[in-house]
Amino acid sequence: MRFATTALHGGRKVDSDTLSCGVPIYRTTSYLFKDTEHAANLFALKELGNIYTRIGNPTQEVLEKRIAMLEGGAASLALASGTSAIFYSIINICEAGNEVVAANNLYGGTYSQFDSILPQLGIKVKLVDPKNPENFRRAINDKTRALYCETIGNPGLTMTDIEAVAKIAQEHALPLIVDATFTPPCLLRPIDYGANVVIHSLTKWIGGHGTVLGGIVTDAGNFDWTDPKFTLFNEPDASYHGLRYAHDLGEMNPIAFALRMRLVPLRNLGACISPDNCWSFLQGLETLSLRMERHSANGLAVANFLTTHKKVEWVNYPGLTENENNSTAKHYLKNGFGGMVAFGVKGGLNAGKRFIESLHLISHLANVGDAKSLAIHPASTTHSQLSEEQLKASSISASMVRLSIGIEHIDDILEDLTQALDKS
Numbered sequence: 001m002r003f004a005t006t007a008l009h010g011g012r013k014v015d016s017d018t019l020s021c022g023v024p025i026y027r028t029t030s031y032l033f034k035d036t037e038h039a040a041n042l043f044a045l046k047e048l049g050n051i052y053t054r055i056g057n058p059t060q061e062v063l064e065k066r067i068a069m070l071e072g073g074a075a076s077l078a079l080a081s082g083t084s085a086i087f088y089s090i091i092n093i094c095e096a097g098n099e100v101v102a103a104n105n106l107y108g109g110t111y112s113q114f115d116s117i118l119p120q121l122g123i124k125v126k127l128v129d130p131k132n133p134e135n136f137r138r139a140i141n142d143k144t145r146a147l148y149c150e151t152i153g154n155p156g157l158t159m160t161d162i163e164a165v166a167k168i169a170q171e172h173a174l175p176l177i178v179d180a181t182f183t184p185p186c187l188l189r190p191i192d193y194g195a196n197v198v199i200h201s202l203t204k205w206i207g208g209h210g211t212v213l214g215g216i217v218t219d220a221g222n223f224d225w226t227d228p229k230f231t232l233f234n235e236p237d238a239s240y241h242g243l244r245y246a247h248d249l250g251e252m253n254p255i256a257f258a259l260r261m262r263l264v265p266l267r268n269l270g271a272c273i274s275p276d277n278c279w280s281f282l283q284g285l286e287t288l289s290l291r292m293e294r295h296s297a298n299g300l301a302v303a304n305f306l307t308t309h310k311k312v313e314w315v316n317y318p319g320l321t322e323n324e325n326n327s328t329a330k331h332y333l334k335n336g337f338g339g340m341v342a343f344g345v346k347g348g349l350n351a352g353k354r355f356i357e358s359l360h361l362i363s364h365l366a367n368v369g370d371a372k373s374l375a376i377h378p379a380s381t382t383h384s385q386l387s388e389e390q391l392k393a394s395s396i397s398a399s400m401v402r403l404s405i406g407i408e409h410i411d412d413i414l415e416d417l418t419q420a421l422d423k424s
């Protein structure tokens with residue numbers, strides 16, 4: 001099946017009792033055991049099946065199977081949010097004393113997690129400029145356990161050369177974790193370029209309507225966890241019958257990463273996704289590739305419009321030929337450049353604020369990936385905790401406005417931008 005077809009049919013199993021065409025929402029916390037032996041087998045992992053919805057749910061399973069197919073991965077695990085997907089991906093690999101080398105142009109929430117929460121657990125994150133992939137290599141030492149980057153950084157919209165970073169990761173026998181939220185799998189599949197773990201905030205384009213929160217982690221199944229430096233995969237887990245995840249899972253060894261994440265961080269920390277939210281994300285997936293076509297066409301039209309506007313200082317959109325990311329973007333994004341556009345309003349901080357306050361159609365809020373167009377002024381909101389130096393390092397200027405262009409009629413979007421720029 002091609003992408004658009006898998007997005008509608010992937011992982012679906014027709015309910016044998018009702019023959020329901022739509023995927024049922026299994027609103028249950030727990031599942032009956034057939035007998036005591038069945039119960040014992042489930043707990044001992046001799047048989048895989050449903051026990052309790054914190055660990056898994058049949059609606060969630062369809063979503064996980066479908067995403068794994070769309071990403072070209074081996075298995076996926078859906079979680080309560082993109083934020084928990086990121087946290088669980090790190091703590092599924094790292095312990096106190098370990099290090100992660102990460103790109104410095106991260107989503108604000110990820111930056112805070114890496115900067116202030118992970119150090120509390122003794123995990124150090126070294127931030128490097130991803131524009132030169134060699135910066136990752138320079139920061140690797142014998143404590144490093146993973147490399148981490150985003151496909152398109154936020155809000156500077158810098159594209160990382162994933163293939164080059166994946167090669168460095170491979171040379172050092174380290175997994176590469178990629179947050180691909182800004183490039184849903186119809187635009188870019190990081191596993192095709194050597195990534196080992198792919199994260200999405202489902203909240204954004206996959207949900208697609210600004211209504212539901214969720215995250216998902218996809219295990220590519222292409223990493224060798226038997227290297228003893230990955231203690232969590234090689235030493236017996238006392239909390240799970242002495243299981244060594246890299247060795248004792250038999251035919252499930254290729255999905256050791258996803259399975260351990262379900263059995264350890266998810267089971268014991270509990271950021272599970274609700275079956276209702278899984279259903280909403282399945283609904284979103286059905287139209288994902290159609291919506292991305294429109295997001296991309298509108299994004300490009302807005303970028304071209306702003307480029308020639310006299311009140312605009314600069315425009316950043318990976319699809320513009322003069323953009324510094326254009327050659328990387330063209331290499332990775334064959335089906336469109338997405339809906340994220342950043343630009344500078346002439347007149348600095350106050351002009352940026354006046355522009356935002358004058359918008360009528362485009363909503364001023366902190367989100368991206370909604371079918372409706374959105375705008376934010378990062379310096380006074382999402383990135384306001386950052387010092388002037390940190391702002392500079394993340395390439396955010398006082399006049400920067402970040403747009404998440406939706407799927408409305410392009411003329412209505414351009415009219416709103418025109419009148420708001422006039423008032424800026």
Ligand SMILES: *Cc1c(COP(=O)(O)O)cnc(C)c1O
Pocket residue numbers: 081082083084107109110150154179181182201202203204213214215368
């Ligand atoms: C939104 C977002 C997250 C966090 O996801 P939530 O679902 O809001 O927790 C992580 N990374 C990126 C790139 C995002 O855009």
